[in-house]
Amino acid sequence: MIADLSVELIHATVQLEQPLGDGTRTVGTGFLISAPTPEGRPRTVLVTANHVLTRMPGSEMKIGYRLQEDDGDWKYRPTKITIRAGSTPLWTKNPDRDIAAIEIEVPPEFAQAAIPLDWLADQGSFDKFGVGPGYEMMALGFPRGLSANGAGFPILRSGRVASYPVAPSKQFPTFLLDFSVFPGNSGGPVFVTRGEGDQSKMMIAGMLTQQVELDSERLEIGIVTQASFIRETVALLDGKAPRTPAPPATAATPRGRPVAVTTPEAFSTASPAAQVSR
Numbered sequence: 001m002i003a004d005l006s007v008e009l010i011h012a013t014v015q016l017e018q019p020l021g022d023g024t025r026t027v028g029t030g031f032l033i034s035a036p037t038p039e040g041r042p043r044t045v046l047v048t049a050n051h052v053l054t055r056m057p058g059s060e061m062k063i064g065y066r067l068q069e070d071d072g073d074w075k076y077r078p079t080k081i082t083i084r085a086g087s088t089p090l091w092t093k094n095p096d097r098d099i100a101a102i103e104i105e106v107p108p109e110f111a112q113a114a115i116p117l118d119w120l121a122d123q124g125s126f127d128k129f130g131v132g133p134g135y136e137m138m139a140l141g142f143p144r145g146l147s148a149n150g151a152g153f154p155i156l157r158s159g160r161v162a163s164y165p166v167a168p169s170k171q172f173p174t175f176l177l178d179f180s181v182f183p184g185n186s187g188g189p190v191f192v193t194r195g196e197g198d199q200s201k202m203m204i205a206g207m208l209t210q211q212v213e214l215d216s217e218r219l220e221i222g223i224v225t226q227a228s229f230i231r232e233t234v235a236l237l238d239g240k241a242p243r244t245p246a247p248p249a250t251a252a253t254p255r256g257r258p259v260a261v262t263t264p265e266a267f268s269t270a271s272p273a274a275q276v277s278r
Contacts, residue, residue: 005193005202006138006156011113013140013154013189015064015147016048017078018056027145028052029154029188029208030063032106032114035234043103044114045237047230048187049209050093050100059084064152065110074151081105092236097173097229098209101237117234119191120204121227126167129192129203133164137177137205139222141188154188162221169226174209181211181222190224206230 013031020026030048037043046063053061062078069075081104083090091102106114125131140154148155159179166175177190188208194201207230210223 006191008113009115009189009191009202009204010140010153010156011066012115014046015078015142015145015152015154015184016052016056016061016187017064017145018058018061020057025145026052026056027142027184028186029141029184031140031187031189032110033117033120033230033234034111034114035117035237038238042111044106044111045101045234046104047099047101047207047233049207050091050098051209052187053083053089053091053100053102056083059086063104063106064147065107066152067107067109074153076147076150076152078152079107092233094229094233094236097225097233099207099225099229099233101230101233103237115204117231119202120231121169121206122231123168123170123228125203125227126205129194131161131166131192131205133161133166135161135192137161137190137192137224139177139179139185139188139190139208141185141208143180143182143184145184159222169228172226173229174223174225175206176212177208177222177224178220179222180220181208181218185222190222203227204230 016028016030018026028048030046033045033047035043035045059082060080061083062080065077065079066074067077091100093100136158138158140156142154147153157179159177162178163176165172185208189204190206190208191204204227206224206227208222209225212219212221
C-alpha cells in the first residue's frame with residue numbers, strides 16, 4: 001500500500017519547462033493538488049517554487065503530462081498552459097515563501113491523478129508522524145531535466161532530515177534534508193509514508209526550494225519549505241488564507257565562514273535532447 005501511495009504522487013508530479021528561443025530551455029518540477037473551491041467546484045491546482053515561474057520570461061510553459069494509451073503504453077505529452085497575461089503573472093505566490101500556485105485545466109486522467117489537499121502536512125502533522133532528525137523522506141523531481149524514462153516520469157530519491165527542530169512550521173518554516181540537489185529539482189514534493197495495508201498514510205512534508213552552499217561549494221543539502229505554506233498559498237487563490245509571517249529561512253553557519261542559501265533554480269541547457277531521454 002505504501003508503494004501505491006508513492007506511485008500516486010509520482011503520477012501527480014510533472015516537469016515544467018519553457019524554451020527560451022536560443023536552443024536552451026528552463027526546467028523545474030511541480031505537482032498537482034485537488035483543491036475544490038469554497039463553492040464545491042472541482043479544481044486542479046499546480047504548485048511549484050515561485051522562482052521556477054518567475055524565471056520563465058514567456059507567457060506560456062509546458063507541463064509534462066504522461067498519458068496511457070489503449071495498448072497500455074505510456075507516452076510523454078507536454079502541453080502548453082498560459083502563465084502570464086502580457087506582463088502580469090497569472091499565478092498566486094506566497095508573500096513570505098518561495099511557493100506558487102495556479103489553477104489549471106488538465107486532461108481528465110490528470111485531474112484524477114491530482115493528490116488530495118489533505119495529504120499536505122499541517123501544524124500538527126510532524127508530531128503525529130514522529131518526524132525528527134534522521135527521519136527518512138523521499139523527494140520527486142527532474143534533476144537537470146532528467147526523467148526516469150522516456151515516458152517522462154519523475155525520479156524518486158531519498159534523504160534524511162538533517163536539522164532540529166523541524167516543528168512547528170510557524171517558528172521553523174524550512175528544514176534541511178540530506179540529499180544532493182540539482183537544477184530542475186525546484187518545486188518537487190518531499191514526502192513520507194507510514195503504516196501497512198489500509199492503515200497506510202502519506203504526508204507531503206514540503207517542497208524542495210533551495211540548496212546550501214559554502215564558499216561556492218554545494219554541500220548536498222536541500223532546504224525544504226514546510227507544506228503548511230503550500231496550504232496557505234492554495235488558500236490565497238480564494239483570498240481566505242490566514243497569514244502569520246514566519247521568520248526567514250536559515251542554515252547552519254560555521255563560525256567566521258559565510259553560508260549561501262541558493263535556489264536550485266530551473267536551469268538553462270543548450271542541449272535538451274541530451275539531457276532528457278524521450
